Amino acid sequence: xxxxxxxxxxxxxxxxxxxxxxxxxxxxxxxxxxxxxxxxxxxxxxxxxxxxxxxxxxxxxxxxxxxxxxxxxxxxxxxxxxxxxxxxxxxxxxxxxxxxxxxxxxxxxxxxxxxxxxxxxxxxxxxxxxxxxxxxxxxxxxxxxxxxxxxxxxxxxxxxxxxxxxxxxxxxxxxxxxxxxxxxxxxxxxxxxxxxxxxxxxxxxxxxxxxxxxxxxxxxxxxxxxxxxxxxxxxxxxxxxxxxxxxxxxxxxxxxxxxxxxxxxxxxxxxxxxxxxxxxxxxxxxxxxxxxxxxxxxxxxxxxxxxxxxxxxxxxxxxxxxx
Amino acid sequence: xxxxxxxxxxxxxxxxxxxxxxxxxxxxxxxxxxxxxxxxxxxxxxxxxxxxxxxxxxxxxxxxxxxxxxxxxxxxxxxxxxxxxxxxxxxxxxxxxxxxxxxxxxxxxxxxxxxxxxxxxxxxxxxxxxxxxxxxxxxxxxxxxxxxxxxxxxxxxxxxxxxxxxxxxxxxxxxxxxxxxxxxxxxxxxxxxxxxxxxxxxxxxxxxxxxxxxxxxxxxxxxxxxxxxxxxxxxxxxxxxxxxxxxxxxxxxxxxxxxxxxxxxxxxxxxxxxxxxxxxxxxxxxxxxxxxxxxxxxxxxxxxxxxxxxxxxxxxxxxxxxxxxxxxxxxxxxxxxxxxxxxxxxxxxxxxxxxxxxxxxxxxxxxxxxxxxxxxxxxxxxxxxxxxxxxxxxxxxxxxxxxxxxxxxxxxxxxxxxxxxxxxxxxxxxxxxxxxxxxxxxxxxxxxxxxxxxxxxxxxxxxxxxxxxxxxxxxxxxxxxxxxxxxxxxxxxxxxxxxxxxxxxxxxxxxxxxxxxxxxxxxxxxxxxxxxxxxxxxxxxxxxxxxxxxxxxxxxxxxxxxxxxxxxxxxxxxxxxxxxxxx
Numbered sequence: 001x002x003x004x005x006x007x008x009x010x011x012x013x014x015x016x017x018x019x020x021x022x023x024x025x026x027x028x029x030x031x032x033x034x035x036x037x038x039x040x041x042x043x044x045x046x047x048x049x050x051x052x053x054x055x056x057x058x059x060x061x062x063x064x065x066x067x068x069x070x071x072x073x074x075x076x077x078x079x080x081x082x083x084x085x086x087x088x089x090x091x092x093x094x095x096x097x098x099x100x101x102x103x104x105x106x107x108x109x110x111x112x113x114x115x116x117x118x119x120x121x122x123x124x125x126x127x128x129x130x131x132x133x134x135x136x137x138x139x140x141x142x143x144x145x146x147x148x149x150x151x152x153x154x155x156x157x158x159x160x161x162x163x164x165x166x167x168x169x170x171x172x173x174x175x176x177x178x179x180x181x182x183x184x185x186x187x188x189x190x191x192x193x194x195x196x197x198x199x200x201x202x203x204x205x206x207x208x209x210x211x212x213x214x215x216x217x218x219x220x221x222x223x224x225x226x227x228x229x230x231x232x233x234x235x236x237x238x239x240x241x242x243x244x245x246x247x248x249x250x251x252x253x254x255x256x257x258x259x260x261x262x263x264x265x266x267x268x269x270x271x272x273x274x275x276x277x278x279x280x281x282x283x284x285x286x287x288x289x290x291x292x293x294x295x296x297x298x299x300x301x302x303x304x305x306x307x308x309x310x311x312x313x314x315x316x317x318x319x320x321x322x323x
Numbered sequence: 324x325x326x327x328x329x330x331x332x333x334x335x336x337x338x339x340x341x342x343x344x345x346x347x348x349x350x351x352x353x354x355x356x357x358x359x360x361x362x363x364x365x366x367x368x369x370x371x372x373x374x375x376x377x378x379x380x381x382x383x384x385x386x387x388x389x390x391x392x393x394x395x396x397x398x399x400x401x402x403x404x405x406x407x408x409x410x411x412x413x414x415x416x417x418x419x420x421x422x423x424x425x426x427x428x429x430x431x432x433x434x435x436x437x438x439x440x441x442x443x444x445x446x447x448x449x450x451x452x453x454x455x456x457x458x459x460x461x462x463x464x465x466x467x468x469x470x471x472x473x474x475x476x477x478x479x480x481x482x483x484x485x486x487x488x489x490x491x492x493x494x495x496x497x498x499x500x501x502x503x504x505x506x507x508x509x510x511x512x513x514x515x516x517x518x519x520x521x522x523x524x525x526x527x528x529x530x531x532x533x534x535x536x537x538x539x540x541x542x543x544x545x546x547x548x549x550x551x552x553x554x555x556x557x558x559x560x561x562x563x564x565x566x567x568x569x570x571x572x573x574x575x576x577x578x579x580x581x582x583x584x585x586x587x588x589x590x591x592x593x594x595x596x597x598x599x600x601x602x603x604x605x606x607x608x609x610x611x612x613x614x615x616x617x618x619x620x621x622x623x624x625x626x627x628x629x630x631x632x633x634x635x636x637x638x639x640x641x642x643x644x645x646x647x648x649x650x651x652x653x654x655x656x657x658x659x660x661x662x663x664x665x666x667x668x669x670x671x672x673x674x675x676x677x678x679x680x681x682x683x684x685x686x687x688x689x690x691x692x693x694x695x696x697x698x699x700x701x702x703x704x705x706x707x708x709x710x711x712x713x714x715x716x717x718x719x720x721x722x723x724x725x726x727x728x729x730x731x732x733x734x735x736x737x738x739x740x741x742x743x744x745x746x747x748x749x750x751x752x753x754x755x756x757x758x759x760x761x762x763x764x765x766x767x768x769x770x771x772x773x774x775x776x777x778x779x780x781x782x783x784x785x786x787x788x789x790x791x792x793x794x795x796x797x798x799x800x801x802x803x804x805x806x807x808x809x810x811x812x813x814x815x816x817x818x819x820x821x822x823x824x825x826x827x828x829x830x831x832x833x834x835x836x837x838x839x840x841x842x843x844x845x846x847x848x849x850x851x852x853x854x855x856x857x858x859x860x861x862x863x864x865x866x867x868x869x870x871x872x873x874x875x876x877x878x879x880x881x882x883x884x885x886x887x888x889x890x891x892x893x894x895x896x897x898x899x900x901x902x903x904x905x906x
Contacts, residue, residue, distance in 0.1 A: 031776070039410050039491055044525070044797075044804075046494025047814030053489045056546075085402045086489075086547040095568045154603060162607040171603045177394045177571050177591045177610070271596040273569030281400075286775055 002314075006307065013303040020299040021074070021292060025067050028288050037083040037286040057083050059288075070292060079293040084285050089293035092278060097260070099174050100267070100274035102186075104259040106194040108252065111201025116248075118202065119209025120241060123217065134206060141203025150196045150269040157192060172271035193270040197263050201255075208251060212244040219243075246316050253309020260298050387877055391902035392589035396601045396613035400569055400594045405551040406530030407479045410491045415892035417572050417592055421557040422530025425454055425473065426523060427893045430634075430886025431693065432798030434523055438468060438531060438558075442523075449518040449837050450501075454527075456509045460581045462533050462556045470511040475534035477503050477513075479545060487542035496526065520834045520842060521799035528893070531558065560585050560897050570594055586877070586901035605629055605870045611902070612875055614890075615868040617682035618747070623870050632879055634886050635684070636867040637691035638795040640752070642740070643781075643859035645788055647811070647820035652738050652788045659856065660719035661736070666705045666860045667712040668763045669756055675863050678751050682868060686861035688850040689802060693887055695839070696800035696846035701854045712763045721764075729764040737766035738788035741780060744771035749791055752862065756791075781818035790818075793865070798888055800846050803830045806853065821858035874903045 036053045039045060054060050058069065073080050079089040122131045158171035170189045175181045180189075216222065217240050225235045264276030275294065282290040401414040406422050409415055427437045436442055438460050443452040460468040479485050481496040481503065499522060501514040515522065533556045540548055554563045560582070561574035572592040578584045593609075595601050598616025602623045605613055615623060615631065623629055644656035644665075655661055675683040684692070688701035721729040721736055729736040740756065742749040753769035760767045767789070772780070780787045794805065794816075804810055807830050810817035826849065833845040867890055871878065879885045883895035 031773075036491075044495055045410070045491045046498070047812055048497075049491050049494040050814050052486065052493065053491070056487055056489050056543075081547060085551070086408075087552055092568065099569075151599075154600075159603050159606050168607065170609060171607055172595060172600055172609070173570060173593065175570075177593045178392045178589065268596055269600075271594055271600055273567065273594070278569060284774070 002311070006311070009307050009310070010303075013307075016303060017296065017299045021071065021296050022067070024292055024295045025063075025070070025288075028286070028291060029063055037288065059083075070289065074296065079296070080289040082282070082287050082290045084282065084287045084290070089290050092290065093275060093293065093297060096273060096275045096278050099272060100260055100263065100276060102174070103190065103193055103197065103263055103267070103272060103274060104255075106190055107197035107201060107263070108255060108259075110194060110198035111205055112252070114198070115202045115205035116209050116241075116245070118206035120213055120236075122206065122210040123213035124236065126214065131210075134210075138203040138207045141199045144199075146196055146200060147265050147269050149199060150193070150266060153192050153196060154269075174273055193263070193266050193272055196270075197266050205248060205251065208248055209244065212247050213240060216240045216244040246313065249312050249316060250309050253305055253312065256301055256305025256308065260301055387586050387899070387901045388903065388905045389586050389901070390588050390905045391586075392591060392906070393587050393612065393875060393900060393902060394571075394591040394593050394610045396593050396595040396604055396610035398595060398597055398601065398614075401566070401572055401592065403551045404554050404563065404566075405545070406532065407476065407488060407490050407492070408546065408551065412891050413592075416894070417574070418530050419559070419892035419894055420561045420574055420590065420897060421554055421559040421563060422532065423460070423468075423558045424528045424530050426527040427895060428524070428528070428798055428888045429882040430884055430889045431882075432524075432888045433882075434527075434798075435882075438473075439527075443513075443527065445837060450515045452513040452515070452523065453506070454511050454513070456511075457581065458509070460558065461579065462558055463562055463577060463579065464556050465579065466533075466535070467508075468531065468533075468558055469508045470505040471508075472531050472534045473511045474503050474505050475538060476529065476532045479532070479537075480529070485542045485545070488545045492526075492529070499526070518835045518837065520837055521797070521801045524799040525797055533558075561590050564589075582898060585897050586899075587897070590897070602870070605872060608872055612869060612871040612878075615870045617680040617866075617868065620680055620682060620868060628873055630871050630873060630875075631868065632871070632885055633682070633866050633868040635691070635693045636795070636865055636887055636890075637693060637797070638793055638865045639686055639689070639691070639861045640683075640749070640791070640793045640863055640865065641686075641859050641861045642756070642789055642791040643819035645785065645790075645819055646858060647785050647818075650785065650788070650820070653820075655731075655734055655736060655738075658719060660715050661721065662857045662860075663705070664712040664715040664719075664763065665760060665765065666857055667708045667715070668759045668765075669862070670707040670759060671705075671862055672707065674752060674755055678748050678755065679863060679865070682866045683863040684866070686864050689806075689853050689861050690800060690846060690850055691796055691864060694796075694798075694800050696843050698847040698850045701847070701850040703854055705854075705857075705860070709762055716763060723764045727764055728766045735766065736764065739768045739770050740789040740791060741770050741772055741777060741787045742791040743774040743777045745774075749793075753791060782814050782816060783818075785818055785820070791862075800842070801830070801834050802849070803834070805859070806830060806849070819859050821856075823852070823856070826852060874906075875900065876903050877901050 036045075036050055036057070036059075039050075039053070051060075058066060061069075070080055079093075081088050082092060118134050118137075122134045125131050154171045157169045161168035169192050170176065171192075174189050175185050176189075180186075222235060222240055225239050226232075260275050263272070263274065264280060266272065267274040267277040268280065279291065279294045282294075395416075397413050397416070399411065399413040401417050402411055403409055403414050404418055404421060406418045406424075409418055423438050425437060425439045426434050426442075428434055434442060438456055440455045440457045443454050445452055454473070456468065456470060456473070462468060477496070477500075479488050480490040480492045481500055486493070499515050499517065499519045501516045504512045504514070506512055513522075536556045537545070537550065552566060557563060557577075560577055560580050562577045564573040564575045566572045571594060574590045574592070576584050576588050595604055595610065595613065598619055601610065601613040601615065602619040604610040605623060606626055606628065608628070620631070624631055644662055645652055646656050647653060650656075671685045675681065675685055687704060688698055690697040692699070716729055716736075719731070721731045724730050724735070740753050742753055744750070750769070750771060757767050757769055777790065777792060781790055781792065796802070804816045806821060806826055807817060808822040808824075808827050809815065811820050811822060829845050829849050829852070833842050833849070836842060867887065869885060869890065877899040878896050881899075883889055883898070885896050889895050
């Protein structure tokens with residue numbers, strides 16, 4: 001049953017991924033851009049160099065031909081080579097992906113660990129001072145631009161703390177340039193960007209948990225459980241919390257593609273060597289194959305993320321059947 | 324986190340003050356996310372190649388110390404470590420430390436032999452350049468660097484069988500070079516097609532590759548080989564250790580370097596988000612040196628842990644009037660009075676002071692003031708003079724209409740100006756120009772586009788009215804790229820369509836002689852003509868500003884200290900650089 005459902009979903013997602021590649025390709029080529037990706041205003045570059053290098057890169061072929069070359073490579077699992085530096089797109093992604101995953105997983109874990117208790121407390125103490133305070137934090141978390149928060153944190157915890165002779169946190173990068181790379185070093189580099197990224201998750205998910213919890217607490221089966229004389233603690237944590245988390249799973253599942261792309265702004269501000277920054281850099285250099293490869297990769301993740309969320313959803317809630 | 328410092332009470336007090344005051348501080352004034360994008364868009368381009376004398380020295384006040392590391396911050400990651408393919412500054416900086424070239428230059432741009440024993444010997448007709456290599460030069464594997472390696476490297480960029488190599492240098496080499504021959508193991512001869520004065524400065528500074536490592540690759544493999552991302556056999560002052568993409572390149576001391584090993588054990592080229600981040604990381608010591616964005620200069624200048632070096636560079640910011648026959652504004656901009664009056668109306672000193680934070684100088688000609696060909700008396704000059712601008716336009720028959728905008732023969736002095744979005748200084752320059760021109764009855768509207776789109780407009784599309792961009796020059800004063808009519812062709816940089824047979828002749832004559840005094844005279848003429856014609860007025864010349872932590876020593880001063888032509892691919896100062904704490 002489950003297997004058939006999964007297969008059908010996978011087949012249905014093929015046109016989606018295909019469509020994403022087609023639209024990305026079209027948009028990239030519709031914007032008039034650099035004549036040779038990565039080569040900029042270079043006074044020594046001659047018109048004949050531009051023509052020759054474009055020919056070498058296949059950029060003078062008709063667009064359908066270029067697209068066919070790329071997509072037929074993709075069907076063989078070949079994401080192509082970067083037009084800017086000639087190295088394989090997949091190697092770029094695999095070089096950067098662990099850093100991005102490290103950052104986003106940490107942020108998501110922080111988000112889950114902090115947002116659920118906040119939401120639960122808010123729901124149980126609805127209208128109290130502490131609930132109002134959490135509401136204030138959520139609104140702030142959603143409305144404060146993450147790059148601004150990032151710069152503020154850098155200014156305070158890196159630059160100012162360093163200047164004042166306090167223990168300070170690194171302002172950028174995934175590890176110290178010299179002699180870095182040990183777990184402690186990486187964790188100290190992770191603290192600021194992960195906190196920034198988690199802030200938004202906490203803001204959204206704690207609100208979500210709170211309202212979901214409130215809804216569940218007013219359900220008949222909760223009342224029944226209480227009527228049976230079950231302790232309030234058991235009612236809250238065994239019945240209410242577990243059921244209130246079902247919608248949150250979908251929400252977190254939707255963040256799976258965000259594992260790759262979600263922290264782009266944070267990656268830029270913190271000089272984090274991740275995939276999001278790679279995508280932005282290369283988009284600005286008109287590295288067509290790299291941008292196509294990245295969007296396809298993210299599209300695949302969206303599909304997988306949604307699928308995974310659906311499956312977990314069904315496991316958590318037996319009433320959901322695979323139709 | 325810093326583990327070597329005990330938290331001080333003073334620090335906590337300051338932290339409390341900070342908490343009290345932070346909400347009142349205007350962080351956004353100095354810190355803008357825009358800066359992050361600028362870096363990728365055009366920052367790197369501007370700093371491609373630069374020029375002149377070193378600033379205040381930090382010559383060794385203590386005896387040089389062996390050992391330790393130096394971390395340089397850069398706003399862009401490198402793209403390749405192949406000198407044949409490289410075209411961006413970041414890659415050039417690392418390549419210059421890995422592969423020596425035949426020649427390099429002093430800080431002020433004078434040619435000096437590097438792998439070559441002496442300056443090239445030119446034949447009396449100026450067509451033959453004979454280069455003799457040093458005896459003691461060798462690759463990191465111990466084998467000697469020979470004339471074969473030199474020929475092989477240039478063949479990759481020049482020989483027809485290597486056309487599939489994506490080298491941006493082929494066009495230039497094919498235009499000027501007839502043949503490259505190996506005379507003996509240590510001698511190589513470049514035969515030119517015509518006399519070309521900038522040849523030695525422009526074409527003999529590419530890193531030389533080892534033939535025995537690269538020779539077996541097919542032309543297309545040269546574009547994609549792993550040697551581009553992890554070179555094995557090199558010749559420079561440092562050796563390659565690792566490249567963590569998007570993060571840093573780590574190089575280690577080359578003990579067998581022919582000039583002797585450097586003091587430093589390790590050089591790290593570290594990617595940093597933007598100019599603001601460079602300032603921050605200098606302050607925390609996460610990086611030891613980096614190029615300073617004028618906007619953050621005031622912020623780092625007073626820091627007791629940092630030293631600042633600045634010097635003029637051969638980079639200018641200019642705007643151009645579209646004079647291509649096809650342009651709808653061609654007619655108004657063909658009127659010299661209009662071109663001149665618009666320049667008089669701009670307060671360039673004000674721009675240099677406020678938009679460039681005083682880190683730019685008003686241009687008095689198109690030649691960088693650091694060049695030997697700079698004519699400081701080029702005429703006419705364009706001091707800020709609104710009254711003169713008005714009277715010139717009146718005299719030329721451009722009269723104000725009911726809407727306050729000048730017109731002549733039904734055509735209004737009204738146009739749009741483009742530059743690249745994200746570069747705050749350029750964006751603000753357009754706004755300043757809009758204001759200035761409004762005062763003389765000219766309606767100009769700024770429009771922002773992406774950097775690649777801007778380049779495409781300048782070199783190909785050419786449907787703009789006015790563009791504003793930066794341009795950087797090499798040590799040779801040849802400026803054909805902008806002013807020669809042949810570069811009005813598609814792909815050329817004379818995208819504003821300036822055509823003058825007189826100018827073409829001057830530019831051609833100036834590169835067709837090796838006699839410097841004669842060249843100088845011709846470039847003086849060029850500057851006078853350009854100052855009179857103003858096809859594309861130069862607003863300001865930029866400055867190069869570097870920040871360093873105090874522990875960095877032996878970097879500045881002397882012919883090869885950090886300066887105009889030694890800040891990027893030619894880091895000759897690495898030989899004398901050391902860190903005071905030896906760490």
